[in-house]
Amino acid sequence: xxxxxxxxxxxxxxxxxxxxxxxxxxxxxxxxxxxxxxxxxxxxxxxxxxxxxxxxxxxxxxxxxxxxxxxxxxxxxxxxxxxxxxxxxxxxxxxxxxxxxxxxxxxxxxxxxxxxxxxxxxxxxxxxxxxxxxxxxxxxxxxxxxxxxxxxxxxxxxxxxxxxxxxxxxxxxxxxxxxxxxxxxxxxxxxxxxxxxxxxxxxxxxxxxxxxxxxxxxxxxxxxxxxxxxxxxxxxxxxxxxxxxxxxxxxxxxxxxxxxxxxxxxxxx
Amino acid sequence: xxxxxxxxxxxxxxxxxxxxxxxxxxxxxxxxxxxxxxxxxxxxxxxxxxxxxxxxxxxxxxxxxxxxxxxxxxxxxxxxxxxxxxxxxxxxxxxxxxxxxxxxxxxxxxxxxxxxxxxxxxxxxxxxxxxxxxxxxxxxxxxxxxxxxxxxxxxxxxxxxxxxxxxxxxxxxxxxxxxxxxxxxxxxxxxxxxx
Amino acid sequence: xxxxxxxxxxxxxxxxxxxxxxxxxxxxxxxxxxxxxxxxxxxxxxxxxxxxxxxxxxxxxxxxxxxxxxxxxxxxxxxxxxxxxxxxxxxxxxxxxxxxxxxxxxxxxxxxxxxxxxxxxxxxxxxxxxxxxxxxxxxxxxxxxxxxxxxxxxxxxxxxxxxxxxxxxxxxxxxxxxxxxxxxxxxxxxxxxxx
Numbered sequence: 001x002x003x004x005x006x007x008x009x010x011x012x013x014x015x016x017x018x019x020x021x022x023x024x025x026x027x028x029x030x031x032x033x034x035x036x037x038x039x040x041x042x043x044x045x046x047x048x049x050x051x052x053x054x055x056x057x058x059x060x061x062x063x064x065x066x067x068x069x070x071x072x073x074x075x076x077x078x079x080x081x082x083x084x085x086x087x088x089x090x091x092x093x094x095x096x097x098x099x100x101x102x103x104x105x106x107x108x109x110x111x112x113x114x115x116x117x118x119x120x121x122x123x124x125x126x127x128x129x130x131x132x133x134x135x136x137x138x139x140x141x142x143x144x145x146x147x148x149x150x151x152x153x154x155x156x157x158x159x160x161x162x163x164x165x166x167x168x169x170x171x172x173x174x175x176x177x178x179x180x181x182x183x184x185x186x187x188x189x190x191x192x193x194x195x196x197x198x199x200x201x202x203x204x205x206x207x208x209x210x211x212x213x214x215x216x217x218x219x220x221x222x223x224x225x226x227x228x229x230x231x232x233x234x235x236x237x238x239x240x241x242x243x244x245x246x247x248x249x250x251x252x253x254x255x256x257x258x259x260x261x262x263x264x265x266x267x268x269x
Numbered sequence: 270x271x272x273x274x275x276x277x278x279x280x281x282x283x284x285x286x287x288x289x290x291x292x293x294x295x296x297x298x299x300x301x302x303x304x305x306x307x308x309x310x311x312x313x314x315x316x317x318x319x320x321x322x323x324x325x326x327x328x329x330x331x332x333x334x335x336x337x338x339x340x341x342x343x344x345x346x347x348x349x350x351x352x353x354x355x356x357x358x359x360x361x362x363x364x365x366x367x368x369x370x371x372x373x374x375x376x377x378x379x380x381x382x383x384x385x386x387x388x389x390x391x392x393x394x395x396x397x398x399x400x401x402x403x404x405x406x407x408x409x410x411x412x413x414x415x416x417x418x419x420x421x422x423x424x425x426x427x428x429x430x431x432x433x434x435x436x437x438x439x440x441x442x443x444x445x446x447x448x449x450x451x452x453x454x455x456x457x458x459x460x461x462x463x464x
Numbered sequence: 465x466x467x468x469x470x471x472x473x474x475x476x477x478x479x480x481x482x483x484x485x486x487x488x489x490x491x492x493x494x495x496x497x498x499x500x501x502x503x504x505x506x507x508x509x510x511x512x513x514x515x516x517x518x519x520x521x522x523x524x525x526x527x528x529x530x531x532x533x534x535x536x537x538x539x540x541x542x543x544x545x546x547x548x549x550x551x552x553x554x555x556x557x558x559x560x561x562x563x564x565x566x567x568x569x570x571x572x573x574x575x576x577x578x579x580x581x582x583x584x585x586x587x588x589x590x591x592x593x594x595x596x597x598x599x600x601x602x603x604x605x606x607x608x609x610x611x612x613x614x615x616x617x618x619x620x621x622x623x624x625x626x627x628x629x630x631x632x633x634x635x636x637x638x639x640x641x642x643x644x645x646x647x648x649x650x651x652x653x654x655x656x657x658x659x
Contacts, residue, residue, distance in 0.1 A: 328475035
């Protein structure tokens with residue numbers, strides 16, 4: 001009937017109501033620093049409970065609620081330290097465990113009353129089993145041969161015959177569409193951060209890409225050649241800022257071989 | 270349009286499937302032909318079967334997928350082919366795979382129902398990622414207050430995971446019947462209780 | 465890396481040449497192999513000749529070009545293959561447009577940084593589509609671990625949108641008042657559409 005008799009049950013010390021009393025391992029507790037590493041890998045309270053049950057070889061159909069709850073709360077306490085946001089889902093489960101525990105402590109009124117006869121753990125067992133099925137299904141899904149990892153699409157050039165339509169057609173779009181798409185991003189971004197780009201930086205970025213195009217890792221370019229004096233003071237400043245930004249980003253190198261000599265600019269390989 | 274003799278049906282289908290860069294259905298392939306020479310769907314299907322046989326044991330294979338037929342590199346060659354690109358293949362988080370698996374097996378399903386199975390909130394950005402990837406789509410709305418969207422998987426999802434239909438997904442782990450569980454629990458009684 | 469027996473040299477080369485999407489030289493092909501199994505350039509060359517023979521009279525051929533070897537559809541099949549691209553071009557997703565806009569305003573920018581702004585993953589295929597469209601290109605690499613590619617917009621991008629330089633993009637702060645800009649752009653968009 002109970003298909004998987006756990007090792008712990010085989011070593012039972014005594015029998016109560018015909019069922020072995022499980023001698024719970026005393027080493028359930030894991031040092032907190034070791035915990036932190038894999039706490040982040042739990043996908044939620046069900047995942048954590050499953051771990052507690054499976055790693056200690058407990059029978060999912062006869063969960064020692066008191067002990068599991070105690071263990072679970074230790075993890076939750078630790079989780080609260082690490083990730084407060086996650087704790088909400090975990091606390092709901094903690095409440096559920098506490099409720100089951102309390103209901104199990106109550107004496108049973110009747111042995112044969114249909115409704116009341118339900119083990120308070122039944123709902124938890126059902127959820128754990130359902131979750132476990134999909135957890136396994138996700139693992140199976142991950143193992144299926146998939147594009148970009150196990151197999152790759154072939155890309156063939158169209159035949160070389162001159163044919164107008166041979167050129168792959170691209171959907172037309174207009175700038176307004178791009179802009180409205182970006183507006184959506186902005187609205188989302190504004191909610192979370194303040195680092196919207198100001199107009200002035202645009203020209204610096206523009207200049208940065210121009211300079212990156214001009215310089216190559218192969219040959220040096222005199223620093224002064226990057227400046228266009230007809231652009232006046234703002235142009236020179238923008239160019240200088242662009243050069244400094246590129247240098248900071250380590251996209252270009254600035255070299256000066258002699259003191260007061262010409263500064264040369266070079267791309268980074 | 271030239272006459273069929275200049276190129277055999279097999280060669281045209283071979284070149285088309287290799288050049289398309291996406292799965293092509295028999296209907297799509299048929300549209301490549303004009304009225305002058307319009308092979309039947311049966312002819313096209315038979316020729317594809319022939320091509321599939323001819324490519325057996327080679328470096329590429331012609332797979333039958335949800336949205337049609339696609340040539341792809343054989344998985345045996347993947348360790349070498351993947352070196353063509355600097356980028357490593359994308360990896361998907363457990364959260365994403367679990368959500369995707371629940372949608373795949375339980376479709377159509379609402380976000381709240383997915384959350385119920387997983388026991389944690391499903392983030393909007395995850396749903397968005399799956400929608401953008403065109404692996405899931407909204408197929409309708411559950412007739413309950415708030416009319417939540419119902420999600421289902423797409424052909425793109427099946428194509429990506431090399432499946433013809435959701436029936437080909439690995440079977441779910443057998444869950445013990447809920448009634449059976451309840452019975453067992455009854456028999457186990459409150460052993461816990463009496464400790 | 466698996467041993468050679470799991471996939472033959474011929475199959476690996478065949479799959480690599482078909483998956484690469486660009487001509488590959490013998491040197492490039494040789495780099496796909498590790499030290500454990502490193503076929504010589506002669507071996508690779510001989511195997512390519514063998515492949516070229518095997519593909520004679522089929523729908524595709526393995527051409528020898530200046531920069532290497534490339535599979536392409538035979539010219540006989542061209543009248544049919546070209547119809548693949550006749551069909552209505554697909555529409556770009558909102559995700560793709562958002563990515564394009566972020567590159568335009570924040571260039572040069574890495575994929576991770578785009579993901580940061582968008583709050584969701586940016587798929588490889590999206591970047592690929594934008595690169596293929598020649599609207600974005602790699603201008604360098606960020607000097608951080610992994611050396612991620614830096615993307616920027618191209619001249620083609622500016623040409624397509626009738627812009628002289630990125631400076632002409634509508635200013636971002638004003639982008640909040642998107643309706644006004646949209647109206648302004650609509651006036652120009654008819655010229656665009658009739659191109």
